[in-house]
Amino acid sequence: MSEKDQILARVREALTSPAPHPGDAHTNPQPASALPPSNNSRQWLPAVGETFQDRLELFQKNAASLKADFYLVERWEEASGVLGKLRDQEGWQCVGAHKGDLTDAACAALGLPVCRTDHPYDVAALESCDAGITECDALVAQTGSVLVTSRSAGGRALSVLPPHHVVLARREQLLPDLLAAFELLKRKYSDNYPSFISFITGPSRTGDIERVLVLGAHGPKKLSIICF
Amino acid sequence: MVQILERLGHTVECPQDLACCGQPAFNSGYWDESRAIAVNVLSRLKDAEAVVVASGSCGAMLKVFYPELFAKTPHLDAAKSLSARTWEFSDFLVTRLGVSDVGARFPARVTFHDGCHGLRELGIKQPPRVLLSKVRDIQLVEMKEAETCCGFGGAFAAKFPMISTAMGEVKCASAAETGAEYIVSNDSSCLMHLQGLLSRQGKPVKTIHLAEILVRQ
Amino acid sequence: MNTFAAQFREQSLRLTRDLRHRLLIQNALGKYETQRDHRKAAFQDWQSARQAAAEIKWEAINHLDVHLQDFVSRIEARGTVVHWASTAAQARDIIIGIVRDSKARSIIKSKAMTSEEIHLNEALEEAGFEVVESDLGEFIVQLRKEAPYHIVFPAMHLTRGDISELFTRELGSAPTQNPEDLTMIARRVLRQKYINADVGLTGANFPIAETGMISITENEGNARLTAALPKVMISLLGIEKVLPRLEDLALFLPLLATAGTGQPLTCYNSLYGGPRRADESDGPEEFHVVLLDNHRTELLADAEQRDALHCIRCGACLNVCPIFRNVGGHTYGTTYSGPIGSVITPHLRGLQDWKHLSYSSSLCGASTETCPVKINLHHHLLQNRRNASRQKPSRIEKFAFRTYAAIVNRPGLYHLVKKAGRVLQKLHPLVRGTRADPAYGWTKTRDLPPIARQTFKEYWKDRNIK
Numbered sequence: 001m002s003e004k005d006q007i008l009a010r011v012r013e014a015l016t017s018p019a020p021h022p023g024d025a026h027t028n029p030q031p032a033s034a035l036p037p038s039n040n041s042r043q044w045l046p047a048v049g050e051t052f053q054d055r056l057e058l059f060q061k062n063a064a065s066l067k068a069d070f071y072l073v074e075r076w077e078e079a080s081g082v083l084g085k086l087r088d089q090e091g092w093q094c095v096g097a098h099k100g101d102l103t104d105a106a107c108a109a110l111g112l113p114v115c116r117t118d119h120p121y122d123v124a125a126l127e128s129c130d131a132g133i134t135e136c137d138a139l140v141a142q143t144g145s146v147l148v149t150s151r152s153a154g155g156r157a158l159s160v161l162p163p164h165h166v167v168l169a170r171r172e173q174l175l176p177d178l179l180a181a182f183e184l185l186k187r188k189y190s191d192n193y194p195s196f197i198s199f200i201t202g203p204s205r206t207g208d209i210e211r212v213l214v215l216g217a218h219g220p221k222k223l224s225i226i227c228f
Numbered sequence: 229m230v231q232i233l234e235r236l237g238h239t240v241e242c243p244q245d246l247a248c249c250g251q252p253a254f255n256s257g258y259w260d261e262s263r264a265i266a267v268n269v270l271s272r273l274k275d276a277e278a279v280v281v282a283s284g285s286c287g288a289m290l291k292v293f294y295p296e297l298f299a300k301t302p303h304l305d306a307a308k309s310l311s312a313r314t315w316e317f318s319d320f321l322v323t324r325l326g327v328s329d330v331g332a333r334f335p336a337r338v339t340f341h342d343g344c345h346g347l348r349e350l351g352i353k354q355p356p357r358v359l360l361s362k363v364r365d366i367q368l369v370e371m372k373e374a375e376t377c378c379g380f381g382g383a384f385a386a387k388f389p390m391i392s393t394a395m396g397e398v399k400c401a402s403a404a405e406t407g408a409e410y411i412v413s414n415d416s417s418c419l420m421h422l423q424g425l426l427s428r429q430g431k432p433v434k435t436i437h438l439a440e441i442l443v444r445q
Numbered sequence: 446m447n448t449f450a451a452q453f454r455e456q457s458l459r460l461t462r463d464l465r466h467r468l469l470i471q472n473a474l475g476k477y478e479t480q481r482d483h484r485k486a487a488f489q490d491w492q493s494a495r496q497a498a499a500e501i502k503w504e505a506i507n508h509l510d511v512h513l514q515d516f517v518s519r520i521e522a523r524g525t526v527v528h529w530a531s532t533a534a535q536a537r538d539i540i541i542g543i544v545r546d547s548k549a550r551s552i553i554k555s556k557a558m559t560s561e562e563i564h565l566n567e568a569l570e571e572a573g574f575e576v577v578e579s580d581l582g583e584f585i586v587q588l589r590k591e592a593p594y595h596i597v598f599p600a601m602h603l604t605r606g607d608i609s610e611l612f613t614r615e616l617g618s619a620p621t622q623n624p625e626d627l628t629m630i631a632r633r634v635l636r637q638k639y640i641n642a643d644v645g646l647t648g649a650n651f652p653i654a655e656t657g658m659i660s661i662t663e664n665e666g667n668a669r670l671t672a673a674l675p676k677v678m679i680s681l682l683g684i685e686k687v688l689p690r691l692e693d694l695a696l697f698l699p700l701l702a703t704a705g706t707g708q709p710l711t712c713y714n715s716l717y718g719g720p721r722r723a724d725e726s727d728g729p730e731e732f733h734v735v736l737l738d739n740h741r742t743e744l745l746a747d748a749e750q751r752d753a754l755h756c757i758r759c760g761a762c763l764n765v766c767p768i769f770r771n772v773g774g775h776t777y778g779t780t781y782s783g784p785i786g787s788v789i790t791p792h793l794r795g796l797q798d799w800k801h802l803s804y805s806s807s808l809c810g811a812s813t814e815t816c817p818v819k820i821n822l823h824h825h826l827l828q829n830r831r832n833a834s835r836q837k838p839s840r841i842e843k844f845a846f847r848t849y850a851a852i853v854n855r856p857g858l859y860h861l862v863k864k865a866g867r868v869l870q871k872l873h874p875l876v877r878g879t880r881a882d883p884a885y886g887w888t889k890t891r892d893l894p895p896i897a898r899q900t901f902k903e904y905w906k907d908r909n910i911k
Contacts, residue, residue: 003529004517007684007738011510014746019507022499022752022819035504036497038692044490044497045699046709062709117726123640123674143699143710155727156673160666160713178695186691193656195523195722195732196672198715199698204666205712208582208600209608209624211476217581217628218635219666219713245856253846255808257830258838261846268854296824348810377767381807386887388454388805393890394461394771395807398471424891 039179048142048176055141055176062144066202067215068223079168079228080109086224087112090164092130098154100135102168107133117154123161132162132220138184139169139227142177143201146225149189150196159200165220167200169227229282229317229439232330236321243272249289250297255382259297266297270306278324279314282439284346284415285382287316292349316346318414318438322355328362332442335365339408341399341422342375343415356414356438363441373402380421396425403433414438449778450801456776457805466602467771473601474764480707481761487709488699498700499819501693502755505654509745512654512687517736519657523719525732533563533739540565540646540679541572543733547677549574549643553635555661555668556580557648558596558758559681559737562780562793565646576646577638579667581631588615594774596781597705597760602773635667645671645729649682650757651697652734655690658718659734662701664711672717678729680717684736685745685754697757704817705759744792750825753788755818762812762822768805777802784812788825796833803829 001009049055056072063070071082086092087110096115097103107114115125126132134153136146146167153159159167175181178199185197204219215221233240250265269290273279281287291314294307321327340360346352360368379385379395400422403411411433413419419435426433446454460466485491505512517527528543530536544552552574560566566587569576578587582599586592588611593599600608605622612618618630647668649659659680661668672678688697694714702708721728744754763769763783774782779790779799787802803826812822834842852858873893876882887893 003531003535007529007531007736007742008510008514010738010742011513011684011745014742015507015509017746017748019503019748019751022496022503022755035689036500038690038695041494041497041696044488044494045696046487047489119726121726127636127640145710150721150725150728155725156669156721157727160669160673178698179692182692182695193523193658193718195719195725195728196715196717197658198669198713199710201710201712201714203712204664206581206628206665207706208580208585208598209603209627210605211473211598211601212605212624214625214628216632217665217667218579218632218639218670247856247859248849248853250850253850255827255830256842256846257827257832257834258843258846259831261843261850264847264850265853344807344809344811348814375811377807377809377811379767379807381809384805384807388457389887389889390458390461391768391771391805392807394467395767396891398767398771420894421891424887424893427892428890 042177042179045177046142052174055174056171059139059141059144059174062141063202063225066144068144068202068225071224071226073226073228076105076228079226080105082226083109083166086131086166090130094129095131095133096126096129096154096158096162097133098135098158102135102170103133103154106166106168117158123157126157126161129162131164131166132158132160133166133168134159136167136169136173137188138181139174139225140176140178140181140199141174143199145178145181145199145201146223147181147184148198148200149194151189151194156196159198160204160219163216163220164222164224165200165203167223167225169225171227174227229280231443232321232439233280235330236325236327241276246272249286251285251289251293252382254289254293254297263297263301266294267303270294270303270310273310273313274306276313278320279310280317280320281314282317282414282437283417284316284343284350284352285417287314288345288349290314316350316352316414318355318359319350319352322358328358330359330362330442332362332444333364334441334444336409337367337369337407338410338412338436338441339369339371339403339406340374341371341378341403341411341413341418343413343418344377346414347375352414359438359442360412366441369406369408371402371406371408373399376402378418378422380417382417385421392421393425396421400425400431400433404431408433410434410436412436412438412441447798449798452778453776453801453805456778457772460772460776466773469602469604470770470773473598474770477707477764481703481764484703484707484709488703494696494700495817495819498696498817499752499755501688501696502818503752505687505689506685506745506751506754509684509687512689513684513736515654516652516657516687519654520659520718520734521657523657523722525719525734528733528735529738530735531738533737536563536681536735536737536739537565537568539735540681541568543677543679544569544574544644545572547644547731549677551575551638551642552577552644552646553638553642553671553675554578554583554646555648555663555671556583556599557646557681558780559648559683560646561593563681563737563739565681577635577642579635579638579671580663581628581665581667584631584635585611588612592775592780595760595763596758602775639670639674642671642675644677644679645675647671647678647680649680649686650701651688651694652682652686653691653694653716654687656718658691658716660694660698661713661715661717662698662711663713664706666713669713669715672715672729673727676729677731677733678717678720679733679735681735681737683741684738685741700817701757701759704761704815740793744789747792749828750788750792752820753785753792753825755820756785756789757818759817761815761817765811765815767807767809767811784822784826785820788820788822788829791829791833796829797837800829800833803833
C-alpha cells in the first residue's frame with residue numbers, strides 16, 4: 001500500500017468515531033453536517049455599505065490607512081498626469097510592465113525603457129526596475145485590496161519585485177467584498193485558473209522588530225492605485 | 229452569604245455532610261476519585277430548589293464540569309439537573325432574584341477581580357458590578373487586568389509556584405495602579421492567593437469577598 | 446521528572462524572575478491586543494463569524510478523506526507533484542530528494558511552522574544545502590541559531606539593540622537603532638538570495654479542496670518572492686489544514702488576520718495552483734506539495750480532542766495566555782507553544798514526556814474564549830491530565846486523592862481532620878518557608894491564611910441548635 005493509501009486509510013479509520021459539534025462540546029455529536037452557506041458571512045464581516053459611492057469611499061479610507069496611494073481620476077489624461085508626476089517625483093529610470101490596454105497606454109505616457117514580463121524575462125533586469133506597472137482583476141472595498149493574477153498582472157514577480165507597484169484600475173472593477181472577488185475569480189477563470197492569484201492589501205510591511213511598523217520589507221515599499 | 233439570603237426572606241439549608249465539590253481531583257486528572265466525591269454531592273442536592281455557591285470555581289464545577297465528569301455514566305441526568313439549578317451567588321441575586329440593592333454600605337475604594345471560572349465558565353461579568361454599584365459610599369474602579377487570571381488555578385499554585393506568583397504579581401500591580409484599598413472578588417481561592425502574596429510583600433491592599441461587602445450595613 | 450519537564454521548570458524559574466523580559470513581552474502583546482480589539486469591533490458579529498468558522502472546520506476535518514482527495518486530484522491535474530509523508534523522517538527525505546534531483550545548492554524559505562516541527566533546516570544543512578529563512582523574524586532567529594519565539598512573531602523577544610548587534614556581528618553592517626534601517630539591511634541581503642536560489646520552500650495556511658490550490662498568508666512579500674523566482678517550489682503542509690471551498694477564505698482570511706496580528710487582512714494572501722503554465726512568463730517549473738501526517742491521524746482518532754486539528758495557527762491563544770506572557774515562548778521547549786502547543790504536543794511527541802505542559806496551566810479559559818475557530822483548549826488540557834494519569838497514575842497522588850475523597854465523604858472524619866489541622870497550623874511557623882515545609886510550594890512566596898477558629902459548619906450547627 002502506498003503512503004497515500006496508508007494515510008487515507010488511517011484518516012477513514014479515525015473518523016469512524018463522531019466528534020461533538022462545535023460550540024456545544026457537552027451535547028451529543030451530530031453526524032451530518034451541511035456547510036454553512038458562505039454568503040452568510042456577509043452579515044458578520046465588516047460592513048461594506050449599500051451604494052457604489054459608499055464602497056468607493058470605503059476603499060479610499062482603507063487604502064489611506066494601509067498607506068497605499070489612491071488616485072481617483074475622471075479621465076485617462078489625468079491618470080497619465082499622475083504617472084508623469086510619480087515618474088518625476090520618484091526619479092524612475094526604468095519600469096516593468098506587461099501587455100494590456102491600460103499598461104500599454106501608461107508605458108507610452110511615461111516614455112521610459114520598459115522591461116516586459118509577458119514572456120520569460122531576465123530577472124536581474126526586472127530587479128533593476130524602479131517600478132512595476134500592472135493592471136488588476138478587481139479592487140475590493142471591504143479590505144482595500146487589489147486582486148491580481150499571473151494572467152492579469154504580468155506574472156508572479158512584476159507586482160512584488162520592483163520597489164514601487166503601480167496598479168491601473170477601472171472604476172467598474174470595484175467590488176464590495178472578498179466574497180464577490182472569489183465569485184469573480186470563478187466566473188472569469190473557472191476552467192482555466194492561472195497558477196498564481198493574489199490579494200494585495202497595501203505596500204509590503206513587517207512588525208518583526210519591536211512591533212514597529214516598517215514598510216517595504218521585501219515586497220514594494222510603495223503601492224499606487226490609479227483608478228479612473 | 230447566608231445572612232444576605234435570609235434577610236431577603238429565603239430559607240437556606242447548608243448540608244453538614246458536604247465539604248467539597250471534587251474539583252481538586254478532577255483538575256489533577258483523577259476523575260474516578262473526583263466522581264467518588266461528586267456522586268455524594270449529586271444525591272445530597274437533588275431536592276434543592278436552587279443551589280447557591282459562594283465561589284465561581286465550585287459553581288463552575290457543579291454547573292459546567294459535572295456533566296462532563298458524568299458523561300457516559302448513569303448519573304448524567306442527575307448532573308444535568310443539578311447544573312440547571314446551580315447559581316453563583318451574585319448571579320443568583322441579580323439574575324434569578326432580580327435583586328440589585330441589598331442595603332449595604334461600604335465606604336472604601338475597591339477594584340473587582342473577575343475569577344476565571346465565574347467569568348468564562350459561568351459568563352458572570354455584570355452581576356457583581358451591579359451589586360457593588362448599589363452599595364452606599366463605595367467607589368468601584370476597574371483595573372486593566374481585571375479579567376486576567378490571578379494565577380491560583382488550584383494545584384497549579386503549588387505545582388508551578390513561580391509562574392503562579394508571577395501571574396499574581398501582575399494582578400496585584402494592576403490593582404495597585406487603581407489606588408484601591410480592597411481587591412474584591414466572588415472567588416475565595418483567588419483572594420487567598422492574592423492575599424498571601426500581598427501579606428508576604430507587606431503591601432497595604434487588602435482582599436475581601438463580595439459577600440463580605442454586601443453584608444455590611 | 447523527565448528532562449523536558451525539568452527543562453520547563455528551570456526555564457520558568459529563570460524567566461519569571463526576568464522582569465525586563467516579561468515587560469518586553471507584555472508590552473508587545475499589549476500593542477497586539479489593542480489592534481486586535483479594534484479589528485474585532487469592526488466585525489458586525491464576531492461571535493457568529495467564529496461559530497461559522499468552527500462549523501466549516503468541523504466539516505473539513507470530519508470529512509477529511511474526501512476533502513483531502515479532492516484537493517490532491519485537482520492540484521495534480523495542473524501538473525503539481527503531490528507527496529505523502531506519514532512521518533517527519535519521510536517528509537525530510539522526500540524534500541531532500543527533490544532538492545538533490547533538481548541539482549540545487551541554495552534554498553530560500555518562507556515561514557513554515559511545519560518545517561520547524563520536522564527539523565527540516567538542520568537536515569537540509571547536514572545534507573550540504575544552504576537554507577536561508579526569508580521572513581524577517583525567522584531570518585533573525587536563524588542568525589542567532591535559536592528557535593522561533595512565537596509561531597507568528599518569531600523575534601518578539603529581541604530589542605532593536607539586540608538585532609543591531611546581531612547584524613553587525615553576522616552581516617558586517619553598521620550598528621543602528623532604527624527598525625527601518627535594520628529591515629532594509631535584511632532586505633538587501635535577502636534580495637540576492639531570492640534571485641539566486643534554486644529551490645523555494647514554503648508552508649501553506651489553507652489548501653482549498655474545491656479548486657486545488659494552496660493559500661499563503663503573509664505581510665512581507667517574502668513568500669511571494671519564494672514562490673515566484675526559484676525554478677523549483679516545494680510547499681510543506683499538515684494534512685489537517687484543508688478547507689472545502691474557495692469562498693471559505695472570505696471568512697478565514699480576515700479571521701486569521703484579526704486574531705493573528707490585529708489586521709483586517711495581511712498584506713499578501715496568495716493562491717498557488719501549480720507550476721508555471723505554458724502561457725505564463727514566470728513562476729517555478731516544478732511545484733511539489735508535501736503532505737505531512739506526523740501523528741495528526743492519531744489526534745484525529747481522538748474524537749474528544751479532534752477539534753484541536755481545527756487550528757489555523759493564528760497565535761491568538763499564545764497572546765492571551767498569562768502563562769505564555771510570564772514564561773515566554775522558548776520555555777516550552779517545543780515547536781508549538783502556548784495553549785495549542787500544550788494541547789497537541791503530547792499527541793505529536795508523547796503524552797508522558799509532555800503532559801507537564803497541560804499541568805502548567807491555571808485553566809483560566811482565556812485561550813478558549815479567544816480562539817477564532819472555537820477549539821475547547823482549556824478543556825483539552827483537563828482531558829490530557831486525565832489521560833496522563835490514567836495511562837500512568839502516580840501512586841502517591843492516587844492515594845492522596847482516594848484518602849481525600851474518603852475524608853470528605855465522612856463528615857465526622859472531616860471534622861477531626863480540621864481540628865488536627867488547626868493544631869498543626871500552630872506548629873507550622875517552625876518549618877514555614879523551609880524545605881521541610883509541606884506547603885513549601887505555596888509558602889515560598891506567599892503567606893497562608895489561618896484556618897478559621899470557627900468554621901462555617903460549626904457556626905451553622907451552633908446557630909441551628911440555638
